[in-house]
Amino acid sequence: MMNYAIMKSVLIIQTLLLLLIGCGEKPSRPNVIIIFTDDQGYGDLGCYGAQGFETPNIDAMAKDGIKFTDFYVSQAICSASRASLMTGSYAERIGVQGAISPWNVNGLDPRIDTIAKLLKRHGYRNAIFGKWHLGHRQKFLPLQNGFDEYAGLICSNDMWPVDYDGNPLSGTKKSYYPPMSFWENNEPSELISTLKDQGQLTKKITERAVNFINENKNNPFFLYIPHPMPHQPIAASEMFLGKSELGLYGDVIMEIDWSVGEIIKSLKENDIDDNTLIIYASDNGPWLNYGEWGGSAGPLREGKGTMWEGGARVPCVMRWPKMIKPGQTVENIASTIDIFPTIADIVGEKQFNHKIDGVSLLPLLQNTPSANPRNTLYYYLAENLIAIRKNNYKLVFPHTYRSYENVIPGKNLHPGAYSKGRSGLELYDLRADISESNDVSSQFPGIVKELEQIAEKARFALGDKLTSRVGAESYETLCGSKPPAIEFSHFGLESSIKLDNKPHKKYSGENISALINGIGGSINYRDPSWQGFEGEDLIATIDLGKEQIINHIKARFLQDQVVWIFLPKMIQIEHSIDGINFELAYEFHPDNSFSYDQDIFEYSVDLNNVNTRYVRVRGLNINECPDFHPGAGGPSWVFADEIIIK
Numbered sequence: 057m058m059n060y061a062i063m064k065s066v067l068i069i070q071t072l073l074l075l076l077i078g079c080g081e082k083p084s085r086p087n088v089i090i091i092f093t094d095d096q097g098y099g100d101l102g103c104y105g106a107q108g109f110e111t112p113n114i115d116a117m118a119k120d121g122i123k124f125t126d127f128y129v130s131q132a133i134c135s136a137s138r139a140s141l142m143t144g145s146y147a148e149r150i151g152v153q154g155a156i157s158p159w160n161v162n163g164l165d166p167r168i169d170t171i172a173k174l175l176k177r178h179g180y181r182n183a184i185f186g187k188w189h190l191g192h193r194q195k196f197l198p199l200q201n202g203f204d205e206y207a208g209l210i211c212s213n214d215m216w217p218v219d220y221d222g223n224p225l226s227g228t229k230k231s232y233y234p235p236m237s238f239w240e241n242n243e244p245s246e247l248i249s250t251l252k253d254q255g256q257l258t259k260k261i262t263e264r265a266v267n268f269i270n271e272n273k274n275n276p277f278f279l280y281i282p283h284p285m286p287h288q289p290i291a292a293s294e295m296f297l298g299k300s301e302l303g304l305y306g307d308v309i310m311e312i313d314w315s316v317g318e319i320i321k322s323l324k325e326n327d328i329d330d331n332t333l334i335i336y337a338s339d340n341g342p343w344l345n346y347g348e349w350g351g352s353a354g355p356l357r358e359g360k361g362t363m364w365e366g367g368a369r370v371p372c373v374m375r376w377p378k379m380i381k382p383g384q385t386v387e388n389i390a391s392t393i394d395i396f397p398t399i400a401d402i403v404g405e406k407q408f409n410h411k412i413d414g415v416s417l418l419p420l421l422q423n424t425p426s427a428n429p430r431n432t433l434y435y436y437l438a439e440n441l442i443a444i445r446k447n448n449y450k451l452v453f454p455h456t457y458r459s460y461e462n463v464i465p466g467k468n469l470h471p472g473a474y475s476k477g478r479s480g481l482e483l484y485d486l487r488a489d490i491s492e493s494n495d496v497s498s499q500f501p502g503i504v505k506e507l508e509q510i511a512e513k514a515r516f517a518l519g520d521k522l523t524s525r526v527g528a529e530s531y532e533t534l535c536g537s538k539p540p541a542i543e544f545s546h547f548g549l550e551s552s553i554k555l556d557n558k559p560h561k562k563y564s565g566e567n568i569s570a571l572i573n574g575i576g577g578s579i580n581y582r583d584p585s586w587q588g589f590e591g592e593d594l595i596a597t598i599d600l601g602k603e604q605i606i607n608h609i610k611a612r613f614l615q616d617q618v619v620w621i622f623l624p625k626m627i628q629i630e631h632s633i634d635g636i637n638f639e640l641a642y643e644f645h646p647d648n649s650f651s652y653d654q655d656i657f658e659y660s661v662d663l664n665n666v667n668t669r670y671v672r673v674r675g676l677n678i679n680e681c682p683d684f685h686p687g688a689g690g691p692s693w694v695f696a697d698e699i700i701i702k
Contacts, residue, residue, distance in 0.1 A: 085178065085276040086376065087332040088399055089319065090171075092141065092280070093312060094134065094187060094212070094287035097342030099354025100309055101371045106352070108302030109310050113317035114336060114373060121334075121375035122384045122421070126486075128391040131437050132340040132360055132367030134212055135189050137392065138282065141339075142170040142190070142201075144396025144414040146436060148518040151531030153438055156191055158211055158234055159618045161654040163191015164201065165535065168410045171396055172202025175278045178403045184208065185264040186282035188239075197242055203280075206241050207264050213254060213284040220289045221469040222251030234650065234684065255291035257284050258308075262315040266322045273326040281319075283312055286351055288343060289469060304469075305349050333376040333402070333421075335395060341367040345472040347465025357492040358477075362457050363435040363442035365450075365492055374421065381423045389430045389445065390417055411529065434514045441520040444507045448487040449500070451507035454480050455522055483507075541585070542576035547606065547701040548598050548671075549574050556595035563588030563695070570697070571596055577697035579654050581616050585698070591691030594624070594675035596699060603633060603669045608702040609641065610660035611673045614695035615653060617685065621693045622648050624675035627659045631668040638672055650684050656697075673699050 098104055102111040103118040130140035131147050139152035142164065147153055150168055164170070172182040183205035184198045189212060191197070198206040216236035219225050237244030238260075248254060265281055285291070285308050292299075292307040296314070300306025316336065323329040342351030344359040344366075353359050353366030360367055372390070374380060393414035400406070401416035419427035435443035435450075443452045459477035466472035483497035483504055497504050514520070519527030526533060553572050559565065565587040566573065577585035587594075600606075609629050614621055623646035630638040642661035677694045681687040 084331075085180070085403060086378070087277050087279070087323075087328060088171075088175065088180075088402075089279045089281065089332060089334045090141070090395065091316060091319075091334065091336045092138070092186075092282040093336075093338045094282070094284055095340060095343050095351065095360055096286055096309070096312075096338035096371065097351040097353045097359065098356050098366065098369055098371055099352035100286070100338075100342065101373075103373070104371050105354055106309075109300035109306030111309060111313040113313045113320065117316065117320075117334065117336060117375045118373040120377065120382045121373060121380045122386050124372040124374075124390050125385060125387045126389050127337065127370055127372035128368050128389070128433055128435075129338075129340050129370055130391065130393050132363055133437070134287075134339055136438075137339040138189055139164050141392040141395060142172075143168055143410065144393050144400075144408075144412040145410060146393065146413045146434060146518055148436055148439055148527060148530050149411060149413065151535060152190065155212060156189060158192060158215055160191070161193065161616075161618055163193060163196030165531075166195050166200055169408045170202050171399055172198070172278060172280070174202075174396070174400055174405055174408075175276075175403065176202050176204075178276070178405065180276045180278050181272050182278040182280075183264075183268045184280040184282065185261045185268070186280070187212065187284045187287075188282070194242060199241055205268065206239065207245075208239060208261065208282075209236065209248075209257075209284050210239055211236075212287055213248075213257070214288055216248065218249070218289075220471065222254075222289060222291075251289060251291045254284075254289060255293050255297075257291075258311045258315055259293045259295070262318050265315075265319055269319070269322045269326060269328075273328055281315075282339075283315070285312065286342075288346055288349070288471070290349060303348060305351060330378045333374065333379070335372070335374050337372040337392065338370040341370060343471070344460040345463065345465055345474060346469070347467065347472065349469055350465070355490050358457075359460055361437075362459070362477075363437045364457075365486070365490065368435055376421065380421050384423065386420055388420060388428055389433055389447075390420070391430070391433060394430065432510060434518070436518070439519060439521045441511060441514055441518075441522060444511045444514065445486070446507055446510060448485050449503050449507065450484045450486055450492070451497075451504060451511070452479050452482040452484070452492075453511070453522060454478075542578075544574045544576060544698055544700050546572075546574070547600055547604065548572035548699060551601060551701075552599045554597045554599070556597075557589055557592040559587040560590045560693075563693075565697075571699050572598060573698075575698070576612060577614065577656070579614070579616070579656060581614060581619055581621055581695060583697075586614060586695045587697070588621070589675075589677060589694045591677060591679055592694075593677050594673070594694050594696050596673050596696075597635070598671045598673075598699060598701065599635065600669050600671070600701070603667055605665050605667055606631070606671075606701055607663050607665060608660065608700070609663070609671055609673075610658055610698075610700040611675070612656055612658050612696060612698050612700075613646075613675060614697070615651065615655055615657060616695075617651055618654065619693075620681055620685070620687050620690070621695050622678050622681075623657060624694050625678045626674070626676040628672075628674040628676075629659070629661050630672040630674075631663075631666060632670040632672070633668055635670045638670070641666075648678055648682070650682075660700075671699070671701055 356366035358364035
C-alpha cells in the first residue's frame, strides 16, 4: 500500500501535468456567439433572396451550416423579443412587453435565468456589445444579468432627442427622450448626438467583439452582439456609404455582413472556429413604412409590430463546423425561445429558476434523422394571442393591427403613416401560401377546431387580452399580484372630507373618503386607493367633528413620471379651529426634475399638542409636464392616497 506522503506527491505531480497540458488547449465546451440584428426583414439577406446588396459572409455561414426557413421571434417588437431570446420563455411568462423606453422603470426581472447566467455557471466568460433594451436601471443592466462586459446602447437608437434624418427637432416636433449615450458596463460613457455618431456603432461594436475573442481564445465564452441596426435611424460608416445599389439601407446591411466576416476571421485566426456555434437572426421583421430605407419582408405579409409572417418570421442561420453538417436548409418550425434550451442542452444544464417554453434544437443541429423538436407555436403581441401555428397551418384570431398596406411609405429617412387592418378568424396553409393571402378556414373546419383547442391551452397558461383571460402561469399572476394593503389608524377615520377639485373619474379612489379611509396605495398608480388630479390641485379639508389635541399630520403622494404623475410643486399643511382662519404648519417644495424613480413620498409635520378641528392639505399641481417629458405641455397629474392625523 502506497504511503500517504508518496500518494500526496503523485497527486501533486498529476495535477501540475494537467495544468500544464491544459494551458495550451482550446475549450472542449463550445463558444457561443449570437448576432441579433434589429428590424432586419426576411428578405434582407442574400441567401433569402435580397436584391440590391450582397451579404457574402452571412451567405457563407448558411452554406457552411444551417439556414432556417421557418424561424420565429416570440413577439415582433424589440424588448419582448429580446427578453424571450435571453430566457427561452414567451414574454407573457416573464413580464416584458413592447419596447422599453428611457422613461420606463421596468425591465427583465433579475430573478430570472438568462443565457449568460446559465453559461456563467459552467465557467463561461460573457460579454454583450450592442443594444440591450431590457431595462436601463442598474438592477436590469447586463452586468447584473450574467455578463462580465458590456458596451453599447441601453435602448433603441431612435430613443434620442434628434429627428430620424439626424437633424435637430424643430417646429411642432418635441424631444420625447433624454440624450442618448454609449454605455460602458454600468455607466454611460459618451454621447451619441448625430447620425455620424450612429454610423460608427457597427464598427465600434465589431472592434469590441473581436478584441473579446482575442482575449478569451483559451476560455469558453458567450458573446452576444445585438446590433442597433438596421433599426431607424440608419447610418453607416464612411467605409460602406454608397457601397450598395439599394442605397443607405443596403450600405447598413453590408456593414453588418462585414462585421460577421470580421468575427469569423478572428475565430479562424485564433484556431477556435471549429468549436464555436454562431447564431445569426433578427429581433423582428422590417419597419416597412420607411419605404426603401425600411428593408424587405420578401414574400411575407406585413412587417414589424404585427404577428403576420412578415413581422414574426425572421432570417436565421447557424454555423458550428465541429457539429453542424454544411449546406442544410431546415423547414422545421423553430424560434428564438428555443435558443436558451439548445444551449442548456449543449452544456448539460437541466435546472432553471423559471419555466422554459422553448425546446432544444440540438437534434436538428446534429442532423438527427426525423428530428422535429417543435410543431406548435404561439403568436403573441402585447399579451394578445394573435395566432396559433401547428405544422403547416396557422390560425389567426379576430384582431385589429397596424398595417403597412395601402399607405404611402415615408421619404428622406422619415416614416410614412400606418393604416388599420382587421382580421377575422382565418386559417392559412403556410407551406402552400407563405404570403397568407388565401384563407382556407371554411375548407378545413376540423383543423380550425384543433388549433382553437391548442389556443385554449395557451390562454389558460399565459392569458390573452383579446378574450380577457389572465393566465395561470403568466408573470402577472405569479409575480404581479397586488401587495397587501397598507393600513393606517388615525383621527381622520371618523371624520368628513371636502375636496375643492374632484379627482379624475378614472382615478377617484374607492370613494370620496379615500384620503382618510386608513388604506394606503401601492406604487402601482392603478391601485384604487389613489386619487388622481389631472391638471388641478389637490385641496382637501378634513373636519374632525370637534376640537381635539393632535400632534402629527402626514400626507402621501406618488411619483411616477413615466405616466405623467409628478410630485406637487408645493405642499402645504394647515389647521384651524373654525374652518375659516387657517394656520400654516408646514410648507415644502419637492424637486420635480427628471427622475426614473417610481415611489411614494411622505410629507409630515410634528405639532406640540395643538388644539384644532380642521386640517387642510394643499398639493399644488405643476400643471404641465416639463420640457424634458414626452408629454411636454400636456396636463400633469397629482396622486395622493392618505392624509394621516394623529
